[in-house]
Amino acid sequence: MLQEKITQYTAEINAFTTTNADELEQFRIKFLGTKGIIKDIFDEFKAVSPEEKRTLGKVLNEFKQLAEAKYQSLKEEGGQDQGGKDAGMDLTLPGEGFEVGARHPLALVRREIVEIFNKLGFSVAEGPEIEDDWHNFSALNFPEEHPARDMQDTFFIKKGGEKGDIALRTHTSSVQVRMMEHGQPPFRALMPGRVYRNEAISARAHCFFHQIEGLYVDEKVSFADLKQTLFYFVQELYGEGTKVRFRPSYFPFTEPSAEMDISCTICKGDGCQLCKHSGWVEILGCGMVDPNVLENCGIDSKKYSGFAFGMGIERIANLKFEIKDLRLFSENDVRFLKQFKSALI
Ligand code: PHE
Secondary structure (H helix, E strand, C coil): CHHHHHHHHHHHHHHCCCCCHHHHHHHHHHHHCCCCHHHHHHHHHHCCCHHHHHHHHHHHHHHHHHHHHHHHHHHHHHCCCCCCCCCCCCCCCCCCCCCCCCCCHHHHHHHHHHHHHHCCCCEECCCCCEEEHHHHCHHHCCCCCCHHHCCCCCCEEEEEECCEEEEECCCCHHHHHHHHHCCCCCEEEEEEEEEECCCCCCCCCCCEEEEEEEEEEECCCCHHHHHHHHHHHHHHHHCCCCCEEEEEEEECCEEEEEEEEEECCCCCCCCCCCCCCCCEEEEEEEEEECHHHHHHCCCCCCCCEEEEEEEEHHHHHHHHHCCCCCCHHHHCCHHHHHHHHHHCC
């Protein structure tokens, strides 16, 4: 009887295998538990005849060892001491890697520009992308018939509302107006943000892009301050020895106005495709804040003067990373974005 049982259970133990901790625990309870089969068999053993004991004793011990060895080896294969829901997991296997993202090139360049001007005491100001006519145009001294107000350049949302036309801002100069309206000089701030213009999308133009404008208003601010500030900025951004030049220009909100060129970052002034063999590339517009603009914002133009500048972040990034097609910035092609990983610090 007993011998038969042992033979049957031996076959069962030999055939048993699992990687599942719960099943292994069931096995342990069934054979090795305090109310398990081995306990039962040993109890039965007590009642057998002395002759049988002699032969069966050895068989019984071997059977017990078999069950214990099976349990131990399956437990080790499972890699866990206590079982539980994670049993069976091999902690020595290499982990599944995950890809670290990269900062967008425009974010990298924006941050770099902000950091340079931070050193000069400029803070960062932001404002709404949906603007009224006053903040985007009128306060900035745009004549009524100025072509920039035309449907061709501006995305209007609502014509002739309470505060005039409502539109997507065409530049972040609107944030300068908001800043000046809400305080008194000194002002020293940068205005980064997205701006919109109704242009056909191509490699060189887009219906939205990003700007960083700057404003500095205080007593006795001069054009010399403007030049020195921007000169410092260019040396920091493109390296010492980068040349700058100012060309007279026109903006309704600055007088005098200028456009600033730098010596080509690619050919260093020798002439290449990017600078159209002139050796110079334009990077920003600037000028002394028109007294009308100061007055429009409630600032005494007899006491205060200031300068302002504005640049497209895409343009600065193009010169830094030699990106030839503007559309790449907004297509979110990971093959493009991945290239800026090394710039992530
Ligand atoms: N707002 C101008 C533009 O969008 C840039 C600019 C800002 C020029 C400040 C001069 C002074 O083109």
